[in-house]
Amino acid sequence: MIKDKKKYQVLVVEDNLGDYVLVEEYLEEMIFEPKIFRSENFKETKVLLTENKSYFDVILLDISLPDKSGEQLISEMMEVAGHIPIIVLTGYVDANFAIKSLNMGVSDYLLKDEMSPAILHKSIVYNIERNKNIVKLQESEQRYADLFQLSPQPMWVFDLESLEFLNVNQAAVQHYGYSLEEFMRMTIKDIRPKEEMEYTDNLLISTRKDNPKHLKVILNHVKKDGTRIRVEAHSNAIEFMGRRCRLILINDITAxxxxxxxxxxxxxxxxxxxxxxxxxxxxxxxxxxxxxxxxxxxxxxxxxxxxxxxxxxxxxxxxxxxxxxxxxxxxxxxxxxxxxxx
Missing domain, CATH: 1.10.287 (Helix Hairpins)
Structure with missing residues (x-):
């Protein structure tokens, strides 16, 4: 059998020596020279992950340790593990707890009695790669959030159906005079002149129907103090919070x-x-x-x-x-x- 030659660093959090030896054998059967580290309790694990700044590709976690177990163990492990994927190993068959632990953020849930070298290796490889994609997505979302909030031009996201503001940057708050809380209680119609509602409705009907990737229109907007401004609105179709939305960037061309x-x-x-x-x-x-x-x-x-x-x-x-x-x-x-x- 050809072994996996990638350099894995695996932390096995297991107080039972027999179970640890079995996991070690499974890893060595499928992986060429894996670097395996063991800790026997949560306190020791926390030191490895925080004070010593140790880095691991994956953590194999026994759900019952001498100093912590169950949900509390998972919750605190998630805090100290950072972006490292955690695969829970347990001897108990509890479907509800398995679902709950996955909802809490663990990458996988394996029963010790049903585990084999192939199953363990497959879970490790899959969850390491999956975690890399999740981290990339989180970083991408963070970059988007930074660009959105740090933009010197007003920006917002609104729901294309309800027209509610779902996100508004600081530049919009400063430029229009509404607080973030006020924006979150408004729709985009609230910043449009009342006499232009027919044009607004027609524009929204067209946008909902075609949902163009990019749209640029010249509009009149009204600030909180009643000041009317002329703006160039750049609109992009996005999905936000599971909703069909538009991302808007405003260029005030009044002056x-x-x-x-x-x-x-x-x-x-x-x-x-x-x-x-x-x-x-x-x-x-x-x-x-x-x-x-x-x-x-x-x-x-x-x-x-x-x-x-x-x-x-x-x-x-x-x-x-x-x-x-x-x-x-x-x-x-x-x-x-x-x-x-x-």
Whole structure:
């Protein structure tokens, strides 16, 4: 028989020497050079797992130890074992207790009388690999929780059917003014303007039907103090707490839109100034061009030329005043925009 060549470190928590020797033989029959450690009671096990910082791939736990047993033993072992999978070994057939121990977090439940080298090895391999996946999932969930809570932008999760808020990050609490407890008693309709409920209902009906993976919409939201804001809402389909939900990320674009409106208003005013003044500019400029053309075409006396030059000078001064007025009005528009509250 080909033995498993992986380097397993197994902690056997067993006070009965005969049962320990049997487990040791089973392990050595299926695994090539397993590293087996033994403790005879909970106190000794706790030292191995905490004070000595020992690491094990799996713990084989006898459910009846001299200093602890049953549910209390499982509960306290779960605390000190951390992420190490625990396989309970017992000589008693109790289906209810087996189910309860699994619910408490143990990885497997084996009867000593029915155990064999193959059964024990299979349980160890399966539960070590299963535990790795569970740890990865927990780490992934923790990263998600960290990203969710540390996001500088408001985020929440809501139930697509009941519309209840199921999770809300701190940025949303600060931005909208509701406490977390208040959010948890609300639905997403509570932050939408009442006059837009028909649009909200239609959007929700469409989202429930198609449940798109990603959706981006521009909406009006209302803060606790009644302030209305314009937001860009990014929505992703997720399953949360066993429910069909949407994860929402909010980008408040109110200030951006106000700024763009102000720029457009400023540009419109500048266009108006340019249009009006361009017509005023044409009058002195046209006179100057006409006089210059006459001087070039006619054989004029010196005194006539002086008269024409006087008209040109007057038109030039008039043109200069018009240009100054254009600049002054343009500067006034720009200054007014700079003084606008952000």
């Amino acid at each position: 951006k839109l106000k700024y763009l409106d102000a720029i457009e208003e400023q540009n419109e005013k500048l266009r108006d100034i340019a249009w009006v003044q361009s017509h005023i500019l044409r009058a002195p400029l046209s006179r100057m061009m006409g006089i210059i053309a006459m001087i070039q075409r006619e054989d004029l006396e010196l005194n006539e030329i002086k008269d024409f030059l006087g008209h040109i000078t007057n038109s030039a001064y008039e043109l200069d005043e018009i240009i100054k007025d254009v600049v002054k009005k343009a500067q006034h528009v720009i200054l007014k925009d700079q003084q606008r509250p952000s």
